[in-house]
Amino acid sequence: MYQSPRRLCSALLQRDAPGLRRPPGPPPPRRLSPTAAPRLQSPRLLAAASAARDVARSCSRTVYPMGNGTSRLYSALAKTLTSSAASQHPEYLVAADPEHVEPIDPKELLEECRAVLHTRPPRFQRDFVALPADCPSSHPPIRVMQWNILAQALGEGKDNFVQCPIEALKWEERKCLILEEILAYQPDILCLQEVDHYFDTFQPLLSRLGYQGTFFPKPWSPCLDVEHNNGPDGCALFFLQNRFKLVNSANIRLTAMTLKTNQVAIAQILECKESSRQLCVAVTHLKARTGWERFRSAQGCDLLQNLQTITQGAKIPLIVCGDFNAEPTEEVYKHFASSSLNLNSAYKLLSADGQSEPPYTTWKIRTSGECRHTLDYIWYSRQALSVRSALDLLTEEQIGPNRLPSFNYPSDHLSLVCDFSFNEEP
Numbered sequence: 423m424y425q426s427p428r429r430l431c432s433a434l435l436q437r438d439a440p441g442l443r444r445p446p447g448p449p450p451p452r453r454l455s456p457t458a459a460p461r462l463q464s465p466r467l468l469a470a471a472s473a474a475r476d477v478a479r480s481c482s483r484t485v486y487p488m489g490n491g492t493s494r495l496y497s498a499l500a501k502t503l504t505s506s507a508a509s510q511h512p513e514y515l516v517a518a519d520p521e522h523v524e525p526i527d528p529k530e531l532l533e534e535c536r537a538v539l540h541t542r543p544p545r546f547q548r549d550f551v552a553l554p555a556d557c558p559s560s561h562p563p564i565r566v567m568q569w570n571i572l573a574q575a576l577g578e579g580k581d582n583f584v585q586c587p588i589e590a591l592k593w594e595e596r597k598c599l600i601l602e603e604i605l606a607y608q609p610d611i612l613c614l615q616e617v618d619h620y621f622d623t624f625q626p627l628l629s630r631l632g633y634q635g636t637f638f639p640k641p642w643s644p645c646l647d648v649e650h651n652n653g654p655d656g657c658a659l660f661f662l663q664n665r666f667k668l669v670n671s672a673n674i675r676l677t678a679m680t681l682k683t684n685q686v687a688i689a690q691i692l693e694c695k696e697s698s699r700q701l702c703v704a705v706t707h708l709k710a711r712t713g714w715e716r717f718r719s720a721q722g723c724d725l726l727q728n729l730q731t732i733t734q735g736a737k738i739p740l741i742v743c744g745d746f747n748a749e750p751t752e753e754v755y756k757h758f759a760s761s762s763l764n765l766n767s768a769y770k771l772l773s774a775d776g777q778s779e780p781p782y783t784t785w786k787i788r789t790s791g792e793c794r795h796t797l798d799y800i801w802y803s804r805q806a807l808s809v810r811s812a813l814d815l816l817t818e819e820q821i822g823p824n825r826l827p828s829f830n831y832p833s834d835h836l837s838l839v840c841d842f843s844f845n846e847e848p
């Protein structure tokens with residue numbers, strides 16, 4: 423039976439949603455984000471959504487990292503797989519059938535999200551900071567978003583966010599906060615970590631917004647230790663199909679001192695449809711915790727080595743997004759900053775001297791106390807690319823005394839968003 427996109431969208435969002443719970447005390451009324459509103463007038467995502475079906479038909483031209491032989495099977499099973507089944511059967515690794523992609527109007531999805539979130543306090547306001555660029559660009563900028571979205575199983579079962587009420591982590595609402603953030607900034611390229619709802623949430627919804635996605639789970643995800651988990655967490659990389667064509671894709675299991683580790687990366691070569699220029703985009707999530715600095719450093723070296731090969735020795739411009747779990751003082755950061763790939767960290771450009779990373783990208787309170795760190799980065803080829811603007815971070819006041827995650831922000835890590843343009847070719 424035919425269902426309108428609106429009804430399908432609504433069904434996806436509200437599936438399994440029990441009654442909404444209110445945060446303690448009366449929440450202030452929700453307001454529209456001033457940053458979101460003007461961009462939603464732009465035809466970018468609407469065009470992408472209307473193009474989604476066409477692109478889906480032509481996607482046999484592109485490289486499919488997970489294969490599509492059994493995708494029909496996955497599609498048929500996706501809605502009925504239970505969490506434990508998803509983690510035990512290989513079907514969860516298979517992408518949904520692109521022929522079944524039904525475009526959604528991003529405005530409608532945003533409205534759906536806002537309806538689910540109506541009892542929550544308002545979204546935080548963040549502004550883009552324009553940055554001086556050396557040369558003008560005739561093409562629209564490429565917007566890149568980096569975000570550790572917090573795995574649902576880890577948030578509920580492992581992370582010990584002692585000041586965050588469990589109601590704030592409820593998936594049916596938290597997923598709408600995550601989607602709202604993505605829809606507010608409308609990235610062309612979206613790099614995510616700690617994704618443990620790829621196949622039941624992000625892949626189906628984002629593909630209907632015109633994105634093509636790839637997911638690479640951690641081999642031994644700690645999510646699998648959590649009761650009622652939704653499968654392993656991993657990295658996910660999405661790009662808008664009306665802006666890029668996938669040329670090549672690599673799922674990388676990182677090694678440390680030649681040993682295979684539990685951390686992964688995805689690297690893809692994309693061809694920009696407006697300029698025909700190629701870009702390599704990578705996403706990673708390095709090993710967490712203190713005491714593992716040398717391990718992270720080795721993982722970083724392995725990733726850099728892989729990227730050397732993939733970019734043909736830095737010939738292809740590169741953007742690396744990740745939760746590096748490392749402060750700028752750590753060895754792995756220094757390897758990236760001094761690599762022959764000639765990378766710069768985009769968020770340094772927000773500082774007065776252009777040399778300092780922001781004071782934090784994650785801020786939470788665990789049983790061990792307050793954890794405020796700079797761990798997330800967007801690295802870019804400093805010769806081939808310019809950062810046109812960057813989304814400012816949340817202030818301490820916005821984050822509030824209970825820190826993150828919270829009723830108004832869904833993750834313990836902040837999203838980083840930058841607009842890039844290609845520099846003139848020499």
Ligand SMILES: NC(=O)C1=CN([C@@H]2O[C@H](COP(=O)(O)OP(=O)(O)OC[C@H]3O[C@@H](n4cnc5c(N)ncnc54)[C@H](OP(=O)(O)O)[C@@H]3O)[C@@H](O)[C@H]2O)C=CC1
Nearest residue numbers: 570580581582616642643644647684708709710711745747
């Ligand atoms: N069966 C097996 O053979 C194996 C099982 N495992 C399982 O995986 C787990 C570790 O996997 P690994 O990939 O190395 O995980 P990591 O140490 O990299 O951390 C996993 C997650 O825990 C979060 N985290 C960081 N610090 C803390 C903290 N203090 N308290 C709670 N959570 C924190 C991290 O979030 P963030 O990045 O946001 O800080 C990260 O997403 C093991 O405990 C085990 O359960 C792992 C390997 C082999």
Ligand SMILES: [Mg+2]
Nearest residue numbers: 572573576616
């Ligand atoms: Mg985490």
